[in-house]
Amino acid sequence: MTIAVIAEEAGVSVPTVSKVINGRPEVAPETRQRVERLLHKHGYQRRVSPGDGPVGLIDLVFAEIESPWAMEIVRGAETAAREAEASVVISVLHTHAGPGRDWLERIAARRTDGVVIVASRLSTGLQGQLSARSMPFVVVDPEGEPANGVASVGATNWHGGLSATRHLLELGHRRIGMIGGPGDMLCSRARIDGYRAALETAGVPVEPELIRHGDFLVDSGHDQGHALLSLADPPTAIFAGSDMQAFGVFEAARQRGLRVPADLSVVGFDDLPLARSAWPPLTTVRQPLQEMADLATRMVLAMGRGDSAEARRVELATDLVVRESTAQPSLTPSSSQW
Amino acid sequence: MTIAVIAEEAGVSVPTVSKVINGRPEVAPETRQRVERLLHKHGYQRRVSPGDGPVGLIDLVFAEIESPWAMEIVRGAETAAREAEASVVISVLHTHAGPGRDWLERIAARRTDGVVIVASRLSTGLQGQLSARSMPFVVVDPEGEPANGVASVGATNWHGGLSATRHLLELGHRRIGMIGGPGDMLCSRARIDGYRAALETAGVPVEPELIRHGDFLVDSGHDQGHALLSLADPPTAIFAGSDMQAFGVFEAARQRGLRVPADLSVVGFDDLPLARSAWPPLTTVRQPLQEMADLATRMVLAMGRGDSAEARRVELATDLVVRESTAQPSLTPSSSQW
């Protein structure tokens, strides 16, 4: 949008528009008002940098970045961006409600090449606005069901939940607690469904009191871990839904004098680098976070180039990594001491 | 000061100067250097016209982002940027040698508002180039001594090293191991000097075999921890230099059947969020990483606005946080068992 276009539309000359923009006094009030209205309507801004083509920026949008989980996503995105000679811009919304209009206007102004939205809600309105500005976007681990035609990247969460639970069943556990993430996150629902499927296949009843929800961070693992261990008939194993929640369960277990894994088996989900050096080393379901973000970033970059127009849903494989936080159940778990 | 004047003085054409400013590759190295020198000498800045203000981007430059340490820095920078309605661009150089020319050209092309360089070397050449493009920059935790007049932010590392070591001395330890970071990092040298100062003040001899160097990550804590514990006369306490290295020392201790803190006391440095939920909860020196990055970002933003021209060195306070990884030395540390 240039002042020439505004001038044309307002039926005045280019210098007149220039005078309005610069607050010169010698402009007739009606002319000024007409021009101002048009400037506002078109969201006029001085041209950023002459010359089009990609700016070399990909926006990576988080609801929050409290967990080391986010760092893995950043690393993956950065790898893909660097290979394409682009850079990653980090936005943190501090709300799960999805980006608002100011955010949209800011990234529009800087003419980003594409947007990767991480674990955040995406209103249909926002989708329309991104498309209207021909801004490619891909969602990683969508919260809520992504609309049709929206490109997204996730992991095989259902299968991960299944194999975590099956591992515990094979060790001999029958009362297995589950701490999921937020109820509206797709990845969390899939993990819980995998857990259910494993129990049902093994003929073990699914007990609602054993299924809890957290926010994937340490504190909710701690709180829900205590809640589960306070039950009249407490679980002998907990599938914690995320590594951070598993660490919270570790804490809760220690506070109750329970040894992991002798008195309580714990399985995480993610396989963050920390899982290996935790004590005890955490049995967990590995999801390839870096590859997920790398792929999402490549997809957005490709969409920007028009290379592959088709939006798609990709799920990368998860793997159970058995370490030392799981073992056979002891006979009298809750009465054991160090 | 216009590019026409610079061109005249450099004996080149206006387009050539334009190319240098915009980081175009097709300029001969000597020409580029001559022009850059003149740009810097005259403090060239693009003519400010209403509407072509800041772009709203701050570049945050890491050598690596493997540790959760980096996430704290990102969070701090993001907070400051968001308040200024700007965004943070992440660059990872994957080398400690400092950014190269391509990187510089890319950020020049996108006309970033300022650069925050984290724990990375900064050649004098690069400083000149940043100045030539009137790009404000601030260094967080510089590697090597930052040149005069370079703005930098750090923590009171010397004092932190002193208080960590004094804490161990007060508990009764006399053989205290130290694992520093890379030898050329200022913050590491200061921590080691603080350690020495505490020992000397207490009249405890400083033994070179007890001082090791790592890279601040888990594995080097593990390796150097084993090295220290293999000594004929092993230490009863280790000041690990970083939280990640402390976790590595935890691992090494466990592998040798040593209990922390009964058989070995361990102190970290950083107070990452994880330190609290580790087992045992880690005694560590807290440095305010988020505030450090927040401040550095504010400084760069202010420099871009011309608010505070004076470059300065700021050190934020560190605090000893005593948790459960430190205790009095046992009488026969290395023969204890679980």
Add this chain to the structure above:
DNA sequence: CTGAAAGCGCTTACAG
């Protein structure tokens, strides 16, 4: 109060 014309600083396309 307005706008045709000249001009500004800068960038781009292209010939050498």
Add this chain to the structure above:
DNA sequence: CTGAAAGCGCTTACAG
């Protein structure tokens, strides 16, 4: 790798 020429968006000086 360089620069003459053309062009960009915008502003200024000035005639009407």
